[in-house]
Amino acid sequence: AVSTRAASALLVSGCADRPVRTREKCDLHRLEEGPPVRAELTREQGLQYYRTMQTVRRMELKADQLYKQKIIRGFCHLYDGQEACAAGIEAAINPSDHLITAYRAHGYTYTRGVSVKEILAELTGRRGGVAKGKGGSMHMYAPHFYGGNGIVGAQVPLGAGIALACQYQGNNQVCVTLYGDGAANQGQLFESYNMAALWKLPCIFICENNKYGMGTSVERAAASTDYYKRGDFIPGLRVDGMDVLCVREAAQFAADHCRAGKGPIIMELQTYRYHGHSMSDPGVSYRTREEIQEVRSKSDPISMLKERMLSHNMASVEEFKEIDIEIRKQVEEATQFATSDPEPPLEELCNHIFSNNPLLEVRGTNPWSKLKSVS
Amino acid sequence: MAASLRCFLRSGKNTVSALQRREFHRSAPAAVQMTVRDALNQAMDEELERDERVFLLGEEVAQYDGAYKVSRGLWKKYGDKRIIDTPISEMGFTGIAVGAAMAGLRPICEFMTFNFSMQAIDQIINSAAKTYYMSAGLQSVPIVFRGPNGASAGVAAQHSQCFAAWYGHCPGLKVVSPWNSEDAKGLLKSAIRDENPVVVLENELLYGVPFEMSEEAQSKDFTIPIGKAKIERQGNSVTLVAHSRYVGHCLDAAAVLAKEGIECEVINLRTIRPMDVESIETSVMKTNHLVTVEGGWPQFGVGAEICARIMEGPAFNYLDSPVTRVTGVDIPMPYAKILEDHSLPQVKDIIFSVKKTLNI
Numbered sequence: 130a131v132s133t134r135a136a137s138a139l140l141v142s143g144c145a146d147r148p149v150r151t152r153e154k155c156d157l158h159r160l161e162e163g164p165p166v167r168a169e170l171t172r173e174q175g176l177q178y179y180r181t182m183q184t185v186r187r188m189e190l191k192a193d194q195l196y197k198q199k200i201i202r203g204f205c206h207l208y209d210g211q212e213a214c215a216a217g218i219e220a221a222i223n224p225s226d227h228l229i230t231a232y233r234a235h236g237y238t239y240t241r242g243v244s245v246k247e248i249l250a251e252l253t254g255r256r257g258g259v260a261k262g263k264g265g266s267m268h269m270y271a272p273h274f275y276g277g278n279g280i281v282g283a284q285v286p287l288g289a290g291i292a293l294a295c296q297y298q299g300n301n302q303v304c305v306t307l308y309g310d311g312a313a314n315q316g317q318l319f320e321s322y323n324m325a326a327l328w329k330l331p332c333i334f335i336c337e338n339n340k341y342g343m344g345t346s347v348e349r350a351a352a353s354t355d356y357y358k359r360g361d362f363i364p365g366l367r368v369d370g371m372d373v374l375c376v377r378e379a380a381q382f383a384a385d386h387c388r389a390g391k392g393p394i395i396m397e398l399q400t401y402r403y404h405g406h407s408m409s410d411p412g413v414s415y416r417t418r419e420e421i422q423e424v425r426s427k428s429d430p431i432s433m434l435k436e437r438m439l440s441h442n443m444a445s446v447e448e449f450k451e452i453d454i455e456i457r458k459q460v461e462e463a464t465q466f467a468t469s470d471p472e473p474p475l476e477e478l479c480n481h482i483f484s485n486n487p488l489l490e491v492r493g494t495n496p497w498s499k500l501k502s503v504s
Numbered sequence: 505m506a507a508s509l510r511c512f513l514r515s516g517k518n519t520v521s522a523l524q525r526r527e528f529h530r531s532a533p534a535a536v537q538m539t540v541r542d543a544l545n546q547a548m549d550e551e552l553e554r555d556e557r558v559f560l561l562g563e564e565v566a567q568y569d570g571a572y573k574v575s576r577g578l579w580k581k582y583g584d585k586r587i588i589d590t591p592i593s594e595m596g597f598t599g600i601a602v603g604a605a606m607a608g609l610r611p612i613c614e615f616m617t618f619n620f621s622m623q624a625i626d627q628i629i630n631s632a633a634k635t636y637y638m639s640a641g642l643q644s645v646p647i648v649f650r651g652p653n654g655a656s657a658g659v660a661a662q663h664s665q666c667f668a669a670w671y672g673h674c675p676g677l678k679v680v681s682p683w684n685s686e687d688a689k690g691l692l693k694s695a696i697r698d699e700n701p702v703v704v705l706e707n708e709l710l711y712g713v714p715f716e717m718s719e720e721a722q723s724k725d726f727t728i729p730i731g732k733a734k735i736e737r738q739g740n741s742v743t744l745v746a747h748s749r750y751v752g753h754c755l756d757a758a759a760v761l762a763k764e765g766i767e768c769e770v771i772n773l774r775t776i777r778p779m780d781v782e783s784i785e786t787s788v789m790k791t792n793h794l795v796t797v798e799g800g801w802p803q804f805g806v807g808a809e810i811c812a813r814i815m816e817g818p819a820f821n822y823l824d825s826p827v828t829r830v831t832g833v834d835i836p837m838p839y840a841k842i843l844e845d846h847s848l849p850q851v852k853d854i855i856f857s858v859k860k861t862l863n864i
Contacts, residue, residue, distance in 0.1 A: 227607065229603075259642075260638060260639050260640040260642065261640035261641075262640075263637060263638060263639075263640045264638045264639060264640065268638040268639065270639040270642045270643045271642075275603070275606055275607075275643065276638075276639070276643075278631070279630070280626055280630050280631075283599060283626055283627060283630060283631055285599070286595065286596045286597075286598070286599020286600050286602075286603065286627065287599050287600075287602055287603035287606065287627075287631055288603060289596075289599070289600050289603060290599060290600035290601060290602060290603020290604040290605075290606070290607070291603045291604065291606060291607040292603075293600055293603070293604045293609075294603070294604045294607035294608055294609045295607070297559070297585065297604070297609060298608065298609075304607075316595065317595045317596050317599060320591070320593035320595060320596025320597070321596050321599070321600070323591060323593065323596070324590065324591065324593065324596055324597065324600060327591070328588075480640075480641070481636050481637045481639075481640050481641045482636070482637055482675055482676055483636065483676070483678070483699075483700045484636050484641070484644035484646075484699040484700055485644075485699040485700075486699075486700070489778065491675075496816035496817075504641070
């Protein structure tokens with residue numbers, strides 16, 4: 130039946146109409162005004178954000194499952210709980226803008242255009258993975274998406290450099306450079322802030338503050354936990370990262386700031402991860418199960434969006450159910466591929482050492498093992 | 505003056521042909537004298553002009569004309585956009601340079617000396633060198649890291665380390681080590697045009713030394729292929745392999761040894777990685793003796809790698825004695841001149857080692 134759904138709704142984004150969590154205000158640093166408190170959400174947008182976040186959620190939960198079955202190995206840092214950050218940012222920027230993040234990267238890999246199939250197949254180390262199985266969880270790339278970076282904080286100067294390239298080429302693009310509350314204490318960030326401000330680089334520095342750097346709470350790691358102020362001379366804003374609309378509006382605000390040639394800006398997204406730091410971390414030795422449960426029940430980004438749309442009569446319960454079923458099916462199919470696709474062929478072991486290079490000989494494990502490397 | 509004279513004598517074959525040309529044409533030869541500094545400057549100038557994506561960043565490269573004046577005049581010609589002075593933030597600006605390369609530009613990242621590159625080494629290895637492989641070819645990093653490497657004069661331990669072995673260790677990086685002006689210009693131009701991260705290990709003591717630049721080398725498109733060594737002097741008695749400054753020392757030693765009837769074949773490695781082992785093997789199969797010379801420390805050094813590779817290849821069976829390594833002394837570099845002089849290979853050390861190797 131054709132539903133009389135509201136085509137759009139004016140919503141108060143995030144701050145006022147939700148149960149209180151103490152650090153929710155859109156705080157500003159060196160900014161006269163911040164993003165708008167009201168935002169328009171169309172039905173189409175709402176369903177799209179829902180779809181994006183739910184896909185990331187189900188993909189990450191599937192990765193959890195596959196890891197426990199030992200089909201995914203090594204490091205696996207899951208993003209469930211933080212979906213609103215990736216979805217909100219992508220909603221605010223253009224595909225031609227640039228984005229770089231650290232190792233909790235699966236969500237951004239998806240929002241930047243890589244299919245669930247290629248992500249899962251990369252995690253399972255198969256030839257159909259986005260990096261042909263050679264990168265793994267932390268090293269996935271796509272056009273205008275620079276990974277996936279394993280060294281904490283190293284992605285931040287890279288992001289400033291990508292912003293430099295945008296400025297140099299005069300293409301009006303911006304670079305979103307993400308890092309966590311743990312990386313926020315790295316020296317190279319402050320070097321990047323300095324140069325980005327000095328040269329007015331179009332760089333949006335975004336701190337995803339999920340309250341814990343591995344097993345260390347923010348209070349134990351930082352003399353100042355006001356991450357949005359840590360850029361000192363760089364304007365900053367602190368935003369509820371569980372609310373996709375808050376994130377979108379703030380990211381839009383930040384992008385406008387950079388595109389206007391005002392230089393870099395820092396955004397702190399207050400968010401939460403349900404899983405531990407990685408699959409090796411149960412995540413309950415440094416925080417209580419009660420805390421995790423409370424966030425799940427009161428601040429889950431997907432539930433919040435769904436409830437909002439339902440209460441504004443923008444979609445029905447059945448519609449959401451249908452979307453969920455579709456997504457489950459998509460993730461199952463991707464899993465099927467990721468678990469049945471063969472591993473990369475041994476002949477390709479040494480490929481991709483150099484770009485645009487003639488055939489190279491590579492030493493194997495012993496002197497008689499002479500392997501070939503193709504660009 | 506002594507340096508120019510040495511260069512003249514060193515030119516060997518070129519000098520003879522130049523003289524012959526002079527007799528024939530009664531005009532100056534087409535070759536000119538150019539310092540290594542000017543050759544590097546010319547290389548960057550030409551590449552900046554050729555490709556607008558190329559830019560230079562580093563400490564003092566712009567308004568100061570370069571800490572060692574290698575980038576003299578470039579800021580005046582190309583301006584703030586292409587020649588960028590950075591704050592003293594190696595890790596930060598190296599990461600910025602790598603990011604810019606990932607996003608389509610072709611940066612030249614200068615380290616005032618490679619000692620400071622240690623602060624940025626994570627960006628060089630983990631962000632630059634490994635990325636093309638990790639991304640299975642999706643993301644290339646066309647960047648050049650350049651600056652003075654190894655010992656200078658009286659700058660003591662923290663400013664005198666040779667990084668050839670450190671960078672030469674890593675897959676995904678190309679590492680070159682020019683000796684003379686032609687090397688400097690040709691290798692730097694190749695490095696800038698290369699789609700991969702290239703480390704260019706220059707030498708501060710060579711910056712002011714003039715060398716002959718052939719007419720060919722003066723061209724705007726003169727490049728030297730990365731990965732190919734050069735035979736600087738032919739000989740039959742023993743093979744000497746060196747890179748950078750010590751190529752000169754080897755040629756000096758060769759001149760002395762020639763008087764005693766020992767003809768050294770001197771190989772200028774030019775590239776540390778990928779190393780042209782074939783050229784060394786071909787030479788050893790002719791001379792039956794090998795002496796490597798480097799300024800760096802012995803343990804896990806360039807000479808150590810050459811020894812291992814020779815043992816693994818066809819040339820081993822042609823050796824009449826074990827390979828000899830002549831290296832820097834295994835200590836942090838001292839300050840006092842007499843100590844510093846005895847911390848690095850001198851010509852007499854090379855001569856001594858050749859004779860020991862030949863059992864003379």
